[in-house]
Amino acid sequence: MHPVQPADHASLPHLPEWKAYSEAVLEASFCTDDLHLVHAAGLTIDLSAQVDSPAARQAAENLLNARGFDSARKALLAGEHVNRTEDRAAWHTMLRAPEPIEAVANEHRRVREFVLDADAQGKWKSIIHIGIGGSDWGVRLATDACGGYGSRRILKFVANIDGHAIEDAILGMDPRETLVVATSKSFTTTETLANLRRAIQWLADSGIENPYEQVVAITAKPAAAAQLGIPDSQIFKFWDWVGGRYSLWSAVGLPVALAVGLDVVEGIRAGAAAMDAHFAQADIADNAPVQLALAGVANRSVLGYGSLSIAAYDARLQYLAPYLQQLDMESLGKSVDLAGQPVGVPTGPSVWGMPGTDGQHTFFQWLHQGTDGAAVDFIMCREADHQWVEEHAMLLANCLAQRQTLLRGTSFEADRAALLAQGMPEDNAQWLASHRHHRGGRPSTLIVLPRLTPHAMGALLALYEHKVFVQALIWGINPFDQxxxxxxxxxxxxxxxxxxxxxxxxxxxxxxxxxxxxxxxxxxxx
Incomplete structure (x- = not known):
């Protein structure tokens, strides 16, 4: 019943495979002259700036086998009860399957018909989307990242219980042309219901005779939404086996379809399905989520990096860092294993970041010369979707330069020699070179998208979902509760x-x- 239980019930530090893996990572080095590329669903993952060795790769495979990786992966994708503490599945992959089960296919059909009908009738100039956490970040990210594919309606978001949030959302909106979409898995979320009541009151105070006709609910508890007065035809369902932070692939994507198009939603699902297929079939050595997870475990639990910085060199990915914050930190912020015992090693890192090059002028000083440092995931698109060729080249150059500097650092002797060549006295050159020195040796991964298409976006998000699952498997924790x-x-x-x-x-x-x-x-x- 619980196939994610490790094959060896011992806690992680007591596994001989963990001891061997830890030792191999500590003995490994940065192979700056070798490429370590993994290709998956149109993405290229460059792990060349992570510590690596043949011994570490073999030890990693042995560790995954000891943790029952094959059976755990199959159980996840088959919809078995891998969420042990809540005794249910975590079957978000079914939401983007090419041939989903009937219940999922029916909700996809209902969403599609609703959007097509609204488009055909020219209904709703604006949408107020009310939700928080997993009911909010995915919609924000997808809409912002794919807005260039054609904006159809104004979309505003209300998440925070702070009254300023709902006040800002309704400001300047025409209530007669506004659809309110409330997303809550349980339909008991305090912030969401409070903001929904305010939105309904705003509609009523504006003279809307039946405000509930302008409200859509997306929830795993449709009866609760119906009890509030929302028409059944405007209640869209997802299921208990869909975690909030994994719900974008469900009817939760409806506001995305209304704002930027059904083709965007369907493209995102297709990209995620392609990454699912890769994850299901690829061997450990060539499996992108697995290799990303192994780098994360090595950096956090062996090398001691307490955080992971997300540096997305595309302004349209401004919401990627907070989206991944929730996915990673809500899933991996655990200190006891499946047996209820202390894990015994550091688990999920803090995740943070902002788009490059903004981050370079905000926190990269700390990344380069701070005492702690952090692992970094650099993300870039080979091709831009704008006409500014030189600016895109500058963006990519910055990404590659920051990554190389984190890895290789700068030469103290070269800096000292340059200062001496400028005529600086010996003592001053020695002193200033010490301040300019970057020691390097800091790990990073580069994830390259061909372009920021819906398909690439879906593949990227699914890559991180499966990475989180593999890290949780190694640490022996449940990534699906909170x-x-x-x-x-x-x-x-x-x-x-x-x-x-x-x-x-x-x-x-x-x-x-x-x-x-x-x-x-x-x-x-x-």
Whole structure:
């Protein structure tokens, strides 16, 4: 029933295969004169700037075999209950399968008909999309990245419970021409329901006789949406076996289709399906998600890099870093293994970043010369979708230069000699060269897309999904739950009651008690 259970039930540090792998990584080096390229679903993944050796590759394969990689991969793709702590599947790959099961195919058909009907009738000039986390980031990313394929409607987003978010979304919008789309897996998400109520009230206050006719719900709990008053024909379903951060491939993509076209949504699904096929079939040595995962495990758990920076050299990928933050950190931010025991090694890194070249003028100083450093995933497109040829060449040059400098560093002696050649005194040249020196030796991966097409975007996101799965398998953790999110949300519900003047529902530390008392008093004084 639980095929992701490692073949060896010992915790990771006690596995002989882990010990051998760790030692092989520590003995490996950067092979700066060798290429390590993996091709998958139209993407090229260049791992040449990661530590590598034949011994490390063999040890990695032995470790994956010890963790039951083949059976775990098959179980994931077959829809078995790989989410053990919640006893359900994590079958997001079915959402983009070329021939999905009937329930999935039916929802895809319903979404398609809804969008085609809206387009044919010229309905809705604007959309307000309400959702948070996995119900928000994928839609933002896909719409922004693929907006060049033809914008059909204005799309605004409301995620935060902060009233400024909904206020900004409705500002300047015509309520008669606006569709509200609420996405929530459980349809109990506090922020989403609060913002949805405000949006419905805005429609009603604007004279819309039946505001619910302008509301669409996308949820795994359609009965909850129907109970609110949303028509059944405007409720689109996904399932408990679809995690929020894996839900873009479902009806959650409906706002993307309304904003930039059905062909974009279908292209993204096709690209992800191509990466699924690669992941399912490729051997370990040539499997792009596996090799990306192994680099991540080596950097985090053996070499000690605490974070991963996402440097996407394409301005249209401005939301990729936060999207991957959620995918990676919500999935891999775990400290106990499947047996409920401490993992015993550092797991998921912190993930952060912004598009290049903006990042170069923000945090690359720290990447190059800071004491900690970070692993970096560089992402670039060989071809641009604009007319500015020289600017694209400059962008690519910056990407390659930053990556090489992180790897190879700069020569202290060359800097010193250059300063001396400029006439600088010996002591000053020695001193300034020490400040200019980049020691290098910092790992990175380069992911190259031919162009930023919907297909390439889908393949890129699926690459990271499967990478996360493989890392979780090695560490022996469940990447499909998020109990760390749930605890804080439950506590917030109790504190909200106390702010309303209701009886205390939980014990608090002194600081929290102070602020609850003060803020509750503020509310009563209004």
């Amino acid at each position: 109990w760390g999110v749930e605890a804080g949300k439950k506590m917030a519900s109790g504190i909200l009651q106390e702010l309303h003047g209701e009886a205390q529902t939980a014990s608090h530390d002194q600081s929290t008690r102070h602020w609850i008392s003060l803020l509750a008093g503020d509310r009563q004084g209004r």
